[in-house]
Amino acid sequence: MSARTKAPLRRILSNLLPFATGVGMILAWYAVCMGLSPDQRFLLPTPHEVLRAFFDKGPTLWLATLQTGTGAILGFGFAVLLSFAMGLFLSLSPLVRASFYPYLMILQMTPIIVIAPILILWVGPGLKSVTIITFLICFFPMVVNTTQGLISTDHNLVDLFRMYRATRFQEIFLLRVPAAQPYFFTGLRIGATLAPIGAIVGDYIAGNSANGQGGLGYLTIIYSSQFQMGALFATAAVGCVLGFIFVAGVMALSWLALHKWHDSFSRTDT
């Protein structure tokens, strides 16, 4: 509080600086464009060329974003549900963890690029494959976090519950699950950053444009083969925004669940 009243200048600066950095970077971008020799100029579009591509390809980009977003949401959603169920299962005993963790690791270690052709043969290219690839990318870190949360319950609280003869069911759902929320949301945040990337990569290697509409990954292939650099940059920007939307959504959820009681959101002075 006092620091804020003492240094209004500093506060203005701290609000202004990120903006100034952005302007500086755009200027630097222009400078690099100017510096390129004419035969190299096509490699780096200027900011306004990117902007123009953004408007020219608007409808296409929008539909592709919807396509990729659907895959990302579905894959992420399944990953949330199944990682939670898997976490519950793994939290049951060290024996269960010892028997299943190695195989989860194998699943995680297998490169997606190798899995993709198999998926295409199994379920065909398109939304199903994209969803499964997104799921595979998000699933593991979320399982690990959820499981860790479920087995890290304060031992005194577990004693308290046993003392009052809580059933196993009560111990899990009234104690371990709510106590695991901070871990769960950490997993969710990691998943949220991975899901849009997973969906774009999935679309790139296993997308389908048969019905005339591909996702962002498919657009990337098209634009790069046509050397449409401005459109490529615009596609990258859209992918970036999609990622931000996912992360912001999860941050909002975790704020809703945690801000009242968890120290990571402590701002109350009582």
Add this chain to the structure above:
Amino acid sequence: MTRDEQSPVVELRDVGKRYGDGPLILDRVSFTAARGDFVAIIGPSGCGKSTILKLICGLNPVTSGSIVVDGLEPSKALEKLAFVFQEPTLLPWLDVVRNVEVPLRLHHSDASGRAEVVRRALSLVRLADRGDFYPRQLSGGQKMRVSIARALSVSPSILLLDEPFGALDEMTRDHLNEELLAIRQEFAWTAFFVTHSVAEAVFLSNRILVLAANPGRVHDEIQVGLPYPRTAETRQSQDYQRLVAQVSGILRSVENLKA
């Protein structure tokens, strides 16, 4: 079951305890507590004070000997018992009211009666106006009060307290001791109170059990004749100070015994 005033409420007979293949924690501990007794248990660290409480409440089984709680095995007598831990052990994601009603929810008591029980328990510990606070918004003393209210919510006939005020500053501890005794005037539970503080033991209890360590065993028992109700003035009395000195002496001799 007959509720004879004279019959022991808690009886330990030659109780021994070891965890797995570990060393003997308790060796042939025997004592009986009558209804309404306030038993303080003190002794050097590692003498198994807390272990005794965990055995009485059935959280752990005895290795040898037997414990009878109100005529029952400890594990069957849980409904008569409440436990106050060393830490407040509150669920941080629940507000004060919902923390206090945790035991009631675990026992599936109906929601309408719960509110009244919780309200009464909270007013006993003078936190009626903090019902919608979360644990992190409370001071250490307030958290401990919530923990006590939670124990009282099940209307126990036996209260087990494991160094509940050990982490609090002296002033807060004294206040809570006085409050605890004031509440006890209303509900005559039998209490077992583990502590490191001789002053606290003398102030609260009518019997002090001094344990020796390695293995834990009963070394001595002191009757505290100070009349109830006891208040802050009790600490000024000569009798109180004499007892504190006497018990401190015994505790010191027990600790030398260990060395």
